[in-house]
Amino acid sequence: MGSQSGFLRSKLQALSSKIKQASVNGKWREVVSGYSEIQRAGIQLDDPFVFPIVFKACAKLSWLFHGRCIHASLIKRGFDSFVSVGNSSSDFYMKCGDFCSAMREFDCMTSRDSVSWNLIVFGLLDNGFEEEGLWWFSKSRVLGFEPNVSTLVLVIRSLRSCLDGEKIHSYVIRSGFCGISSVQNSILCMYAECDTSSVRRLFDEMSERDVISWSVVIRSYVQRKEPVLGLKLFREMVHEAETEPDCITVTSVLKACAVLEDIDVGRSVHGLSIRKGFDFADVFVRNSLIDMYSKGFDVDSAFRVFDETTCRNIVSWNSILAGFVHNQRYEEALKMFHLMGKEAIEADQVTLVSLLQVCKFFEQPYPCKSIHCVVIRHGYESNEVALSSLIDAYTSCNLVDDARTVLDSMVYKDVVSCSTMISGLARSGRPDEAISVFCQMKDKPNEITVINLLDACSLTADLRKSKWAHGVALRRGLATTDISVDTSIVDAYAKCGTIEIARRTFDQIPTKNVVSWTVIISAYAINGLPDKALVSFEEMKREGHTPNAVTYLAVLSACNHGGLIAQGLMIFKSMFEDHNKPSLQHYSCIVDMLSRAGEIDTAMELIKNLPEDVKPGASAWGSVLSGCRNRSKNGIIPSEAIAEVLELEPLCSSGYVLASSVFAAEKSWDNVATMRRLVKERKVRVVAGYSMVLEGTITRRFLAGEKLNQSGCELNDVVHSLHRCLRLDDSEGPLKLC
CATH class of the missing domain: 1.25.40 (Serine Threonine Protein Phosphatase 5, Tetratricopeptide repeat)
Known part of the structure; x- marks a missing residue:
């Protein structure tokens, strides 16, 4: 018996050593097989330090069933009273994802040490149960158990409240953990998320x-x-x-x-x-x-x-893909998307947002609908960014009703989606609907929302609505504090024809920039006050603001519509002196100015001598054509201008209308008929001009060439209203001619 007992003891020692050595080398299967060999030999393992190794091996291998069997045998043999066994089994269950068994084992432990508490808190936090982990951490602190560094770092990372963070920071200082770099860095990360003002102060106090x-x-x-x-x-x-x-x-x-x-x-x-x-x-x-x-x-x-x-x-x-879109290289962006398909890379919501920007640029409605289908199919309907981009693309492609359908389908209409819808409706000439969307908003509007609202109100040419939008900006604290909002307010008043209010609002802007000056110059231009536009332009330069390309365009437009030819040419010349390279728009404005003044030959000479990188657009040729219509000219210039306009913009109605007017002035009725036939053949949609008259709360719209379906009395009432409008002062009268 003695020799048998000695043999078993020596075999047990050999297998225990084998298990420990296998654990050191990370050979977890050998650990479990060694323990199984001890069990098969019928040897009673009485070394409690081997059991944590076996549980660790089962956890590493994710062998939940084996671990449960080993745990059951230890309970039968009474080893569960050892703290080390309880800790290792609880840790095993945590790492295998059996949190209920881990918590049950922890609750059954008759004696616990700091390791026990650290294991349970660390396990819960490490597996994403922040609330439960923080609750158990608080309980362990009440009972006087100290966390280790790893647990403390996880606790700090799990905090969501700045107040809780300050409490933990105080505890770290009192407990002497503040000298440990990992703890300090965790506190830095915590403050970076909730209290950025404390980050640099704590960083400066760190010795290492x-x-x-x-x-x-x-x-x-x-x-x-x-x-x-x-x-x-x-x-x-x-x-x-x-x-x-x-x-x-x-x-x-x-x-x-x-x-x-x-x-x-x-x-x-x-x-x-x-x-x-x-x-x-x-x-x-x-x-x-x-x-x-x-x-x-x-x-x-x-x-x-x-x-x-x-x-x-x-x-x-x-x-x-976003890079190509940001740099307006949309065709290359499309090529990259097709390459994604060849590489079997599945598009996500970020990809779709970039693609919608491409569709917006090319104004392609069908791809927008295709992307919308992908959004629904992949369940991206909860992504506000994707839906806001879809709304923006739909409105840019003139699918405003589809955009409104997307907005109405959103469970939560955030400020971005509503702002995008307001902007899209305003762009599409539906300002009243844009204002309606604003009134239905639940979130507080930001500066972008208010700017879009002001843009919509300016399109209605209704002074009361613009004043209301101004009030919204004041209540939100954006007026006189956000220069973009202030500039939009000036622009809205200018488009309503109240240039005095626009100037007063402009004067109240505390810090003006080149954009705000450009808007007031443009305001004078569109309200037929070119002299004041030029005075504001000079005032802007005296105050040290350098005009940009848009500023020059605004002041040239003022000179153009005011007939100030000499001043316009002088300002155009000053662009070169100020190292501002004119664009096609600037050249087109000068061509239009010369054409209006009857200088058709000079305008043509300017077109012929444009820089190589500037190609005359339809607007330049259209200006020449308009000048030819107003002044008799030989047929060479009008014919060349007509050919250029129709080639550059074959689907725009304005070119055909201008050409017809020129031919009609020459009494060339065959050519007039040809223009009308081309319009029908090419299915060009003729957009007529219109005027609006605001009488009380009713807006009356008069379309060019429209026959009024009204009785004589009703028509007389409208005419009387127009006469009354002309007699009353614009800023005080109930009627506004738009």
């Missing part, structure tokens, strides 16, 4: 900072839209602190460069990433480089980075 500390603060600056401070801290990190950046740091810095559109710094960071080996090793860095180059308007470099990327993911494809 590693690359994670620097990266967290740089990222917080970028996330709160202070990229300049983020880049400044990055330079301090590299040059003064001599801390080597990692992939996360480089990704944050590249995002800052993208926001600032600073491609020069972005290239320097690209060079740094190449030297550090991040360029090819990390897909996040590659995607950030694509995004940075795209937003810096160097999409060719972005494509080179994409083309050299071997480990592409859907973000890579979306980044380059």
Whole structure:
């Protein structure tokens, strides 16, 4: 018996050593097979330190059934009273996803130590049960158990309230954990999410900072839209602190460069990433480089980075696709999308948003509907960004009713979707519906919403509605605080014909910029006050604002419609002196100005001598044609102008109408008939001009060439209203001629 007992004891020791050695080497199957061999030999294993190893092996292998069997045998033999066995079995159940068994084992433990509490709290937090994990952490603190570093880090990362974060920060300081870098960095991350003002203060108080500390603060600056401070801290990190950046740091810095559109710094960071080996090793860095180059308007470099990327993911494809769209290279964006299909890359909601921008540019209604089908089929209907982009694309393609259907189908109509719908309705000439959508909004409007509302109100030419929208801006605290809103208010009043109110509103803008000055100049131009437009233009320059291309277009338009030929030509000449290269619109405006003044030959000479990169458009030729209509001219110039206009815009009705007018002035009725036949053959939709008269709360619309279906009395009433409108002052009278 003694020899048999000694043999079993030596075999048990050998198998126990084998199990421990297999655990050290990470050979988990050998651990379980060694334990099974002990069981088959009928040897009573009395070493409690072996059981945690066996449970760990079962957890690593995800062998839940084997672990349960081992646990059952230990309970039968009374080993469950050991704290180490209870901890290891609870940890095993947690790692295998059997949380109920883990909690039951924890509850059954007669004695617990700090390891027990750490295991249960860590397990819950690590598996995404934040509320339960934080509750058990609070309970363990009441009972006096201390967390370990790993658990404390998870607790800090799981906090959602800044107040709870401050409490944990106080506990960290009292408990002496503040010297541990991982804990400090976790607190930094926590403040970056909920209290950005405390991030830099805590960072400055840290005695030792590693690359994670620097990266967290740089990222917080970028996330709160202070990229300049983020880049400044990055330079301090590299040059003064001599801390080597990692992939996360480089990704944050590249995002800052993208926001600032600073491609020069972005290239320097690209060079740094190449030297550090991040360029090819990390897909996040590659995607950030694509995004940075795209937003810096160097999409060719972005494509080179994409083309050299071997480990592409859907973000890579979306980044380059969005890059082509951002740089208005829509045909190449379509090619990239077709290439995605060949590579078997399935489009997601981000891809669809970029595609909708392409459809919006090309004004293609059927692709919009196809994308809408994909949105429904893939269940993206809860994605507000995708639906807002769909609304925007539909309205751009003149499918306003479809856009409204999308908005009405949304469960939650956020401020972005409503703002997009308001803008689309206003663009489509349906301002009353746009105002109705605003009135139905549940979210508080932001500055974009108010700007779109003002645009809609200006289209109605109803002064009361514009004043109401102005009141909305005041109540929201956006008037006199947001220059974009203030500028839109000025524009709305100008389009309602109340130039005095527009000027008063403009004078109340605390800090004016080139856009606000351009709007007031344009306001004077459209209200037939070219002299005041020129005075405002000079005043703008005296105050140190440099006019841009749009400003020059506004003042040239004022000179054009005011017949100020000499001043217009002088301002056009000053564009070259101020190093502002005129565009086609500027040349077209000068051509129109000369044509209106009867200088048809001079206008033609200007068209013939345009720079090589500027091609005369339909508007320039149309101006010449309009001048020929008003003044008798030999048939060579009108014929050339007609041919150019109809070739450039074959589906636009204005060219045909102008041509007909010219032929009619020459009494060339055969050519008039030819123009009418072309309109029918080409199915050109003739859009007639109209005027509106606002009488009380009723808007009367008079379409050119329309026959009024009204009785003589009703027609007389309208005529009397018009006469009364002409006698009353515009700013005070109940009638407004639009």
